[in-house]
Amino acid sequence: MSRLIDPILLRTLTAVVRSRSFSRAAEQLSLRQSTVSQHVQRLEAQLGRRLIARDTHSVAPTPEGEAVLGFARTVLDAHERLERTLAGGAVQGRLRFGASEDFVQTRFAEALRDFRASYPSVDFELSVSFTQLLGEAVERGDLDLFLGKRRVGEAQGLLVRRDRLVWVGLPSALPERDEPVSILTFPAPSITRAIALEALARESRAWRISCTCASLSGLRAAALAGLGLMVQARSLIADGLQELAGTDLPRLPEVEFILAGPGLQREPSRTLAHDILHADIWD
Known part of the structure; x- marks a missing residue:
């Protein structure tokens, strides 16, 4: 290759692969979908390789795309760390961040560690609660940013990723056909609780709540x-x-993970949002 690869093209590629969608990548990057497609095409043309396999139902990296993605993450990480190191030392203040209970048990700490390295002088406040309550805290001005969930089709927040809700437990806890489903759930206003009970009600499946707890552990x-x-x-x-x-366990719908709050538009919380968007905290 006779010239360097534009990091912007690498960033677009990683967003498309992570979200498995050109439209969702465009939303995350605040670009038009046509621009996202053009970025991928330019990168493929420069490398002389097809990087994304796509049809009407799916978007996935080719083997060459997977290889390029590994290098892209290294390049982007170094590029972004340099920018934030140069800019972050002088930034002080407080970041009030909220997360729903589900995420605290993931590799979320890695995103926080990266943020702390970039902004060592920023005081960090973490609140753990349900998405609805976190949204209300933002409206009151008590939080700058939160990581939560929404139902598919809702408009709140910036989409991070989408995943399917499933029934989880031990095989021994599966009910017989004529037995009610024993539910372990967060209290209201949990989104997953509401979706699970709605799914059971739609199929007239008997159920009972055998345990309610606000803690995922x-x-x-x-x-x-x-x-x-x-x-x-x-x-x-x-x-x-x-x-x-x-x-008779009903199939559950997908749910969307989101970032929301005024911090999406300003530093230093905008950097934390970026770290969450680009971290593999669910793997």
């Missing part, structure tokens, strides 16, 4: 004890548990 303990089934996003299944499909 508490629900995991109840599930490991075989007390019932919980509902989680497939990418967030807790250690020791597994996705279950059993007699």
